[in-house]
Amino acid sequence: MSENCKKPYYITTAIAYTSGKPHIGNTYEIVLADSIARFKRLEGYEVFFQTGTDEHGQKIELKASEANITPKEYVDRVAEQIKSIWDLMNTSYDKFIRTTDSDHEKQVQKIFRRLYEQGDIYKGYYEGMYCTPCESFFTSSQLVDGKCPDCGRECVPAKEEAYFFKMSKYAQKLIDHINAHPEFIQPESRKNEMMNNFLLPGLQDLCVSRTSFQWGIPVDFDEKHVIYVWIDALSNYITGIGYDCDNNSTKQFKTLWPADLHLIGKDILRFHTIYWPIMLMALDLPLPKQIFGHPWLLQTDSSSKEAEGVKMSKSRGNVIYADKLVELFGVDAVRYFVLHEMPFENDGVISWELITERFNSDLANTLGNLVKRTISMSNQYFGGIVEQTEVKEEIDEELILIAEQVAQKTVAKIEQLKVADAITEIFALFKRCNKYIDETMPWKLAKEESLKPRLAQVLYNLTEGICIGASLLAPFMPETSEKILSQMNSKARTIDELHEFGKFVSGTKVAENPEALFIRLDPKKILEQVKEKNEEKIKEKIEEKKETEINLERKPEITYEDFSKLQFQVGEIIACEEVKKSKKLLCSKVKIGSEIKQIVSGIKAWYKPEDMVGKKVMVLVNLKPATLAGIVSEGMLLCAEDENGKLALMTPENDMPSGAEIC
RNA sequence: GGCGAAGUAGCUCAGUUGGCUAGAGCAUACGGUUCAUACCCGUAGUGUCGAGGGUUCAAAUCCCCCCUUCGCUACCA
Numbered sequence: 001m002s003e004n005c006k007k008p009y010y011i012t013t014a015i016a017y018t019s020g021k022p023h024i025g026n027t028y029e030i031v032l033a034d035s036i037a038r039f040k041r042l043e044g045y046e047v048f049f050q051t052g053t054d055e056h057g058q059k060i061e062l063k064a065s066e067a068n069i070t071p072k073e074y075v076d077r078v079a080e081q082i083k084s085i086w087d088l089m090n091t092s093y094d095k096f097i098r099t100t101d102s103d104h105e106k107q108v109q110k111i112f113r114r115l116y117e118q119g120d121i122y123k124g125y126y127e128g129m130y131c132t133p134c135e136s137f138f139t140s141s142q143l144v145d146g147k148c149p150d151c152g153r154e155c156v157p158a159k160e161e162a163y164f165f166k167m168s169k170y171a172q173k174l175i176d177h178i179n180a181h182p183e184f185i186q187p188e189s190r191k192n193e194m195m196n197n198f199l200l201p202g203l204q205d206l207c208v209s210r211t212s213f214q215w216g217i218p219v220d221f222d223e224k225h226v227i228y229v230w231i232d233a234l235s236n237y238i239t240g241i242g243y244d245c246d247n248n249s250t251k252q253f254k255t256l257w258p259a260d261l262h263l264i265g266k267d268i269l270r271f272h273t274i275y276w277p278i279m280l281m282a283l284d285l286p287l288p289k290q291i292f293g294h295p296w297l298l299q300t301d302s303s304s305k306e307a308e309g310v311k312m313s314k315s316r317g318n319v320i321y322a323d324k325l326v327e328l329f330g331v332d333a334v335r336y337f338v339l340h341e342m343p344f345e346n347d348g349v350i351s352w353e354l355i356t357e358r359f360n361s362d363l364a365n366t367l368g369n370l371v372k373r374t375i376s377m378s379n380q381y382f383g384g385i386v387e388q389t390e391v392k393e394e395i396d397e398e399l400i401l402i403a404e405q406v407a408q409k410t411v412a413k414i415e416q417l418k419v420a421d422a423i424t425e426i427f428a429l430f431k432r433c434n435k436y437i438d439e440t441m442p443w444k445l446a447k448e449e450s451l452k453p454r455l456a457q458v459l460y461n462l463t464e465g466i467c468i469g470a471s472l473l474a475p476f477m478p479e480t481s482e483k484i485l486s487q488m489n490s491k492a493r494t495i496d497e498l499h500e501f502g503k504f505v506s507g508t509k510v511a512e513n514p515e516a517l518f519i520r521l522d523p524k525k526i527l528e529q530v531k532e533k534n535e536e537k538i539k540e541k542i543e544e545k546k547e548t549e550i551n552l553e554r555k556p557e558i559t560y561e562d563f564s565k566l567q568f569q570v571g572e573i574i575a576c577e578e579v580k581k582s583k584k585l586l587c588s589k590v591k592i593g594s595e596i597k598q599i600v601s602g603i604k605a606w607y608k609p610e611d612m613v614g615k616k617v618m619v620l621v622n623l624k625p626a627t628l629a630g631i632v633s634e635g636m637l638l639c640a641e642d643e644n645g646k647l648a649l650m651t652p653e654n655d656m657p658s659g660a661e662i663c
Numbered sequence: 664g665g666c667g668a669a670g671u672a673g674c675u676c677a678g679u680u681g682g683c684u685a686g687a688g689c690a691u692a693c694g695g696u697u698c699a700u701a702c703c704c705g706u707a708g709u710g711u712c713g714a715g716g717g718u719u720c721a722a723a724u725c726c727c728c729c730c731u732u733c734g735c736u737a738c739c740a
Contacts, residue, residue: 189667189668189734190667190734190735192666192667192668192735193666193667193734193735193736194735195666196665196666196667196735196736197665197666197735197736197737198735198736201736266734266735269735270735341675346668346669346676346733346734347733347734348675349675353674354674354675354689357674357689357690358689360700361688361689361690362688362689364700364702365700365702365703366703368699368700369699369700369702369703370699370702370703371699372698372699372700372702373698373699373700373702373703374698374699375699376698376699377698377699380698381698424687424688427688434702434703434704435703435704435705437698437699437703437704438695438696438703438704438705439704441696441697441698442698443696443697443698446698516700517700518700519700520700520701520702579739583664583738583739584738584739585738585739599740600739600740601739601740602738602739602740603739604739620740623740624740625740626740628738628739628740629664629738629739633740634740635740636740637740
C-alpha cells in the first residue's frame, strides 16, 4: 500500500466533561480507543484519533464561581489535568478538541442557525421541574418524591423559553437505518434498548437551548439563549475535523467523515445512537459507521463487602484514579489490565488482588521472564549474537505456525472490537515460546559443542517469536513493546511483516544486561499499601460526612394560610406489605386516630415491611388520593433525605398518641 | 410492570445451527526441569452446566415454568 492511498480510519472517544478529575473508568475509554487507533495504524490505516473535553454548562459555571474564578479559567485547569492523564496513559490522540475552541463555537452557532432556518429547530416553552445541579428539566411525573430522579436533590418549578429539535421528523429514517445496519450499535443488545424504549414508542422533541445560565455557546440570533449540551458537545466529532455547514468543509473532513467508530460509555449510548444520528440527518451528512457503548470497569474492594460491583463514581467516594494505579504498577501494566480484564458486553471487574495476580502471572512470569531467559541464554552461549543456522527440527514447526498466524488472528479480534481477546492471542504465542524452551532444552544442547548450531537456531526461533509478539503488542503496551524490541536490538514491524517467520536479522547482537520488564509483586505488600490508602480514604470520608450540609434552593415564600392548608398527624403503622408490582413501593395501613388510611411510599429500599409495623410516623393526611402501581394511596409518610437519596421516616421524639396533630 | 441480558470448576469466563468421557486462564496439589524474575513445562482434578418439568435416540445447548442477579425503561404523593 503506497503512502498516499492509505485508507483513512477516524476514531473518537466521548469528550470528557470538565467538572473534575477523571477516574480509571474514564481512563479506560481513552486507553481502549488508543489501542484500537494504534492497531489500525499498524495495519496501515491513516488513522485520525480525536478526543477532548466538553466544557460548557451550568455545573461548570457554578464550580467556577465557588472557586472564585471564571469558567474559562476553571475549564482550562481541568482540561489540562485531563490531558495530562491522557498523556500519562501514553495515548496517541491526534487531536484534543475543546468545546471552548473558537472554531468549534463558531461552527456550532452556524449549525444551530441552519437547523433553525430549515425548520428542524423551533422556538417553544419548556415547562416543568428543574434540577439545577443536573441542569435537567423533568415532568412532575418523573420526579422521585418531588426530587430529581438522577441526583435526588430538590427541583424547582420553572418555565423557560427554549428551542426544540423536531426529533420525530427523522425517527422513521433512523429506525430504518438501524435495521439495515445491524453493526451500527455495538454491542447489539443495546440496539433493542434504544428501539424498544425510545424509537418505537415515539420520540419526544428535544430541548436544545437554555436561558438559565450563560456558560455556553450563545444562539447568535437570539442572544439570551445558550446552546445546550447536545448540539454543542456532539458536534465536536465533525467540527474537530473541519466541518463547515456552508459547504466549505476541509479536505480532512471530506476524507474522514463518516467516522469509523465512536467509542463511548454505555451510559451515553442514547445520545449517540438517537440524537446524534438525527442531527446528522438534518445536516444531510452520512452517519458514523459504528457506535460502541463499552461496558464499565467496576471496582471490587476487598476491604468492604458492600462495595462489590459498584460503579465507580465520585459521589460514592470509591474512585480509583489512574495516576495512583500507574504509581503502583506502571503505565503498561495498567493498560494491560484494563484492556485484558474488560469483556466486550458485560462490565469488568477491577480489584487489587486481580491486578496483582495478572501482573505476576501474565506480565512478570509469562512475558517478562520469557524475554529475560531468552536473552540471557543468547549471552551465555553466544556472546549475545543471535544467528540462523538452518538446523531445523520438526519440533520448531508448531511454534513457527503459531507465530505466523498470530497477526491475522489478532486482526480478526480487533475487527470485532474484542480487544481483550486480541491480547490473549498474543500471549498465547508467548506461552508457546516458554513451552518451546522446555521442549528443546537449550541448556542440554549447550553442553555439547556439536549441537551448538542447533542451539543457535533454537535461540533464533525464540527471539523471532518474541519479536513478532512484541510488535503486535505495541498498540496495547507501547513501552513494553519498545523495550523488548530494543533489548533484541530489533525494530517494530507492520502487520504485513508479521506473517512470515524469519525476519529477525541473523547475526544481531542482543542486549547484554537486559532490565527485567516487570518485577514480581508481593500481593501482601500491595494489599498493605492499599489498606493504608483505604484507611486514609475512610478518614477523609468521615471528615467529609461531618461537614456534609445539604443546601436547597429556596422555594417561594408562603403564608401561614398556605401552611395551614396542610394537615399533619401522627400515624401508627399497623400493617405493611410490599407492592409486588413495583420495585420501590411499600403499602402501609396507617392508623390515624380512629381512621385507617392506606398509604403507598417509595421506601422499600430502606425499610422492610415488618420493621415498619408499630412505628409512629408523621403523615400528611389531607393529600388528594392517587393511584400508584394500581394501589390507592391516601396520604404521604414524611421522610428526611440525605445527599445520597437515603430516606429516614420522621417519628415523634416522645411517644405521642396516634392522631396527634403536628403543627 | 414492559423490554432485554445473565446464572457453567475456588475465581474470571469459553462453550457455533442439540451429538462422543463439559473446556480455557488464574489459584490449588503432585511430578519434571534449572536458561530464567521461587521461573518454566507436564499431570491431576473436583463441576447435580441456577431449580423443576417437557421435546428427543441424544440437551449446558430447544420449549414451559420458577428462583436469583444485572441493564434500559415506566410507576414511585
